[in-house]
Amino acid sequence: MIVRTRFAPSPTGYLHLGGARTALFSWAYARHFGGTFILRIEDTDLERSTPEAVEAILQGMSWLGLSHDEGPFYQMQRMDRYREVVAQMLAAGTAYHCYSSPEEVEAMRERQRAAGEKPRYDGTWRPEAGKILPAIPADRKPVVRFRNPADGDVSWDDVVKGTITIANREMDDLVIARPDGTPTYNFCVVIDDWDMQITHVIRGDDHVNNTPRQINILKALGATLPLYGHVPMILGADGEKLSKRHGAVSVMDYPAQGYLPEAMLNYLARLGWSHGDDEVFSMEQFCAWFDLDHLSKSPAQFNPEKLAWLNNHYIKQADNDRLAGLVKPLMEKDGANFTNAPDLQAVIGLMKERVNTTNELADAAMLFYRTPNPAADLLAQHLNELSRPALQDYAARCQAVEWKKDALSALLKEMLAAHKLKMPQMAMPLRLLLTGQLQTPSIDAVIELFGRDTVLARLTKYL
Known part of the structure; x- marks a missing residue:
């Protein structure tokens, strides 16, 4: 049997997380067996279906990388x-x-x-x-x-829930x-699954009540029945059905919030399916492992912290050039000045270890692309009679030092020894004068990225 699966959303709103998970499972099952994954748009609800919703579904599928082999097919084009x-x-x-x-x-x-x-x-x-x-x-x-x-009775062996029998x-x-001749949802689904030779229907368990009706229609038509698997819903952390009050539920909210598609796919794959204790895996691994035997019978619980952890992992693994393409437009909107500024990819390489989203990465990287404006009270606190001479000495020695992190670090340690200071007594005012803030990555790495001219200009402004 050649496996043929389908994802068949109704375009009455955005592509939500439950729908995306259904699409992922159907896509992966087809990929696992070298089968066919079909995209079908069930747009017979004329009052609620909109072109904008269709586009939102297609955008969500594209962002996730869930490519279809056939379609998209539109039910309104199959009325005859x-x-x-x-x-x-x-x-x-x-x-x-x-x-x-x-x-x-x-x-x-x-x-x-x-x-x-x-x-x-x-x-x-x-x-x-x-x-x-x-x-x-x-x-x-x-x-x-x-x-x-x-x-x-009508009975089927549900690949998730086991045998279900309805009188x-x-x-x-x-x-x-309907009176105008327009076919209804349950009928269109049956004819589509029949015509498209769907072998496996993987969908949410809110469709369980539709299944016996659809099976009876298929039997009346003499059609071969697909195998059905109804996946339990996704719940919020409070145990209630996932909704807007739990945060973003539209798939396309997540790229806007700084999430990578590979993190979302990895996270959705673990909502209701498992492969031992594996938590982090590629889609190639997922397709190789995925089967219907390990789908959970219990509802999955959405955990934003777990998604953020995965996103941090994938950001750290991501190519700096790709990340630069994602964060630069955000930084430009925030007023970033890239003229005579550090290389953005190098800055990303320094900053990406400590962020959970690309939005956080854009915010963190801004310290290299805006003019610092240290608060007067912080200047008074950190630029004092102990730190000022050491910083003046450091600025003078910076004129000739090799502009490499190791050399800059060694020079800083020399200044600490010469002026009998501890690291925070120099590092804190350096951070303040160079970036306007007290929290940054390693100060020698920051100094290296800023470059000699910028460092000297900002130090001499206050010394």
Whole structure:
């Protein structure tokens, strides 16, 4: 069997983390077996689907690098196919016209609720042997309902949850086409999975209730059933369903916040799946390892701190040139002056060890690209009768010293010995005069990157 998986989002909003994880699992399963991964846009909800949402989904998939082999297919472009199958089912007797109005259906449900019964369509227009149907109302267009089996069970071996069995009597006759002929979600999904020869459906467990209906329609069509796997939802740290109140839930919020796609992919892969104790791995490793046997039956909990830790790991591993391309636009917006300034890639190499996001990296790197403005109280505290002579001596010796970190470090130690000072007594005022702040990476590395001319200009300004 050639594995064929699909990701089929509805374009009614952004690509959220749960959807991205579903896409990742479906993509990885296809890659593991050398199969085909299909992208399908389920855009039949005309009131809520928007071109902007479609673009947001495509952007999110592109940023994550989850490339599809076929598609994207759009359901609204397949209307003729759906109508063709509806007509075939009407002719075969597996579907029928229903003229009950929405008000009549709601009234029958109210009666059932009052009687303590499960509310459902009561089959008024369902053809049965010997049954006389009501007179067709004038000027009323019918819906088309699927003739769900009245007896027996529908059962499937869910690759995540195990065997699930639902009695057919628990399901009423599903509307598969609206009065205007537009097919409904559950019907379109079935025809798409059938036509596209989907072998494995991996999706969120909010779709479990749809699955028995879809299986019955596939059986009525004589189609081969895919294997289904329903992955538990992602919860926030408070144990509630992940939502906006937990922070960013749109995938495209994360590049804006300074996260790398490889960190997000690695993190999503571990939400509901495991490979021993492995926490950090490439997508090549993930695709080689990924199987459906190790998908968790329990909801995963989103941990922003864990994601930040992974992002720190991948930032440290990332090429400095790539990181420079990400942070430079942010720094330019913040007023960075790159004229006669240190090489940005070199600065990134120094600063990236201590940040969790590229936004933090941009902020940290700014100390090399703006004119320092030390606070008067800090100058008074750190530029005193002990440090000033040592700094003046240091500035004079900087005129001729080899401008390398080791030589600059050695010179600083000479000044400390000569003036009988401890490192903070020189390093703190140096940081203050050169950067305007007291916290920086190693001071000799900072001095090296600034360059001789900038260091001397900033020291002599205050000495």
